[in-house]
Amino acid sequence: MEKRIDSGAMILPLLGIGLMLFIWTAISLKVAPDLPSPLKTWQESQQYILNPFFKDGEMNQGILRFAFLSLVRVAKGFFLAIAIGTPLGFLLGLSAKFNQAFDPVIQVLRPISPLAWLPLGLVIFKQSEPAALFTIAICAMWPTVINTAMGVRSIGTEYLNVGRVLKLSPMKTLRKIMIPATLPYMFTGYRLSLGMAWLVIVAAEMLTGSPGLGGFLWQEYNSLVYSHILLSVLAIGLIGFTLDRLMGVVERRFKTA
Amino acid sequence: MAILELSGVSKSFARNGRGKGRSVKVEVLRDINLSIRENEFVCIVGRSGSGKTTLISLIAGLIKADSGSILLDGKPIDGPGPDRGVIFQNYSLLPWLSVFENVYLAVDAVGPNLSEHEKRQRTEHYINLVNLGAAMTKVPRELSGGMRQRVAVARGLAMEPKVLLLDEPFSALDALTRGTLQEELARIWSDTRKTVVMITNDIDEAILLADTIYTLTPGPGATLGPAIIVDAVHPRGRVQLSALASCQKARRETLRNLTAGVKSKDVGAGNFAVTLLH
Numbered sequence: 001m002e003k004r005i006d007s008g009a010m011i012l013p014l015l016g017i018g019l020m021l022f023i024w025t026a027i028s029l030k031v032a033p034d035l036p037s038p039l040k041t042w043q044e045s046q047q048y049i050l051n052p053f054f055k056d057g058e059m060n061q062g063i064l065r066f067a068f069l070s071l072v073r074v075a076k077g078f079f080l081a082i083a084i085g086t087p088l089g090f091l092l093g094l095s096a097k098f099n100q101a102f103d104p105v106i107q108v109l110r111p112i113s114p115l116a117w118l119p120l121g122l123v124i125f126k127q128s129e130p131a132a133l134f135t136i137a138i139c140a141m142w143p144t145v146i147n148t149a150m151g152v153r154s155i156g157t158e159y160l161n162v163g164r165v166l167k168l169s170p171m172k173t174l175r176k177i178m179i180p181a182t183l184p185y186m187f188t189g190y191r192l193s194l195g196m197a198w199l200v201i202v203a204a205e206m207l208t209g210s211p212g213l214g215g216f217l218w219q220e221y222n223s224l225v226y227s228h229i230l231l232s233v234l235a236i237g238l239i240g241f242t243l244d245r246l247m248g249v250v251e252r253r254f255k256t257a
Numbered sequence: 258m259a260i261l262e263l264s265g266v267s268k269s270f271a272r273n274g275r276g277k278g279r280s281v282k283v284e285v286l287r288d289i290n291l292s293i294r295e296n297e298f299v300c301i302v303g304r305s306g307s308g309k310t311t312l313i314s315l316i317a318g319l320i321k322a323d324s325g326s327i328l329l330d331g332k333p334i335d336g337p338g339p340d341r342g343v344i345f346q347n348y349s350l351l352p353w354l355s356v357f358e359n360v361y362l363a364v365d366a367v368g369p370n371l372s373e374h375e376k377r378q379r380t381e382h383y384i385n386l387v388n389l390g391a392a393m394t395k396v397p398r399e400l401s402g403g404m405r406q407r408v409a410v411a412r413g414l415a416m417e418p419k420v421l422l423l424d425e426p427f428s429a430l431d432a433l434t435r436g437t438l439q440e441e442l443a444r445i446w447s448d449t450r451k452t453v454v455m456i457t458n459d460i461d462e463a464i465l466l467a468d469t470i471y472t473l474t475p476g477p478g479a480t481l482g483p484a485i486i487v488d489a490v491h492p493r494g495r496v497q498l499s500a501l502a503s504c505q506k507a508r509r510e511t512l513r514n515l516t517a518g519v520k521s522k523d524v525g526a527g528n529f530a531v532t533l534l535h
Contacts, residue, residue, distance in 0.1 A: 161319055162351065166339055166367070167337070177351065180351070
């Protein structure tokens with residue numbers, strides 16, 4: 001394949017980033033003097049970046065250490081979300097009655113903010129860690145539920161007819177026809193759910209004060225080190241972007257089927 | 258004795274009319290009577306929209322008749338089953354399974370008591386029969402339309418059904434591929450002598466393959482015309498057929514039945530006759 005390097009493809013994103021840095025500098029100079037400029041942010045944060053694995057107490061660690069803690073928490077919540085969301089989506093897609101019964105419940109639960117779920121999680125579980133996982137799972141599972149249900153509903157009749165003609169058992173129909181046919185939809189759901197889980201992590205860690213990117217962000221706000229807030233924000237954005245891209249690669253693999 | 262017997266079979270569908278709750282009943286098939294002997298190759302020829310697919314779906318058991326009875330080996334059919342293997346118009350291969358796995362799924366479903374070795378052997382036998390031995394591990398998306406339909410034929414045969422049902426199996430293929438597959442089916446059939454019911458809109462295809470041809474009158478309320486016997490030995494060749502008086506007679510009768518009762522202003526019917534005449 002011929003690959004031409006388009007000068008615009010390199011220059012334009014750099015231009016965009018440059019403009020953002022300019023606006024950031026302008027705001028820190030003219031509008032909000034408390035907001036550190038990009039340069040000051042770098043100066044005050046460089047030890048976290050240049051030495052990303054140092055540990056000096058629970059709430060003072062290198063940025064990759066914090067990122068790792070957050071990622072582990074997100075992974076747990078995310079797997080909980082898809083472990084519940086996938087079968088639930090299958091039930092909703094397979095049974096019109098089940099769908100009628102639970103669709104209103106889901107539509108009401110879906111828009112509830114993580115900030116609202118977390119106190120409820122604390123009431124139920126009494127500890128911050130399970131409450132955080134509960135919040136991530138319950139907020140992140142809806143895209144999986146909805147996409148899986150949609151995937152099940154759109155399985156082609158021609159595939160199901162093959163199963164009927166062969167008189168496949170329900171388990172075999174599920175394994176050989178329904179799950180493979182739904183897989184692309186499931187992975188779209190998983191990608192969106194992972195994005196959602198990553199969004200929730202910050203809120204969960206802020207409220208529970210757990211060590212991680214969100215917890216660090218909140219602690220530095222309380223100790224008035226604003227440059228570290230910006231460091232956390234940027235790290236959260238970059239990691240979220242990377243996660244989405246990785247899931248996108250996995251998703252595309254199943255799309256071709 | 259007839260292996261497959263349809264008597265007085267009718268089927269209507271509810272079409273949604275204008276306005277809420279209003280639906281119009283459209284009668285697709287009316288009073289279908291059909292008796293098929295063991296080892297007979299029957300073609301049902303009809304124009305598109307005449308209810309051909311409905312008829313094959315009824316025999317397959319994928320849909321239920323409103324009235325009448327369908328007996329297989331003297332017993333009323335109860336839903337779909339592998340004793341009536343279906344080869345669908347759109348191939349219906351499972352795109353996530355390889356050629357081998359698609360056929361193996363059928364073999365495994367109909368012969369659960371076979372040993373693993375026997376199942377593999379049977380799967381390979383039918384794939385080789387349709388000349389796809391080299392494509393065993395490929396997935397459907399890597400195959401051409403003609404090859405996909407070969408896999409579907411292999412899968413249908415691998416069920417070793419009492420009756421093989423073919424729903425316009427070659428209509429989505431280009432003319433050359435269609436011709437090759439028709440002759441291959443003629444060869445395979447004359448070796449295996451399965452009971453076959455094939456739906457088609459191609460008179461030449463019907464004459465090449467069938468012992469008996471039935472025409473389906475234009476819908477709605479389509480019904481079958483009288484049996485037209487194609488009196489020629491199997492397997493037949495295209496060239497040899499065009500010269501045979503009995504085949505020319507069968508073709509004339511089929512065309513006459515198909516165009517009877519169709520008004521001349523019906524452009525669709527006109528096209529139909531023209532494309533089939535040469």
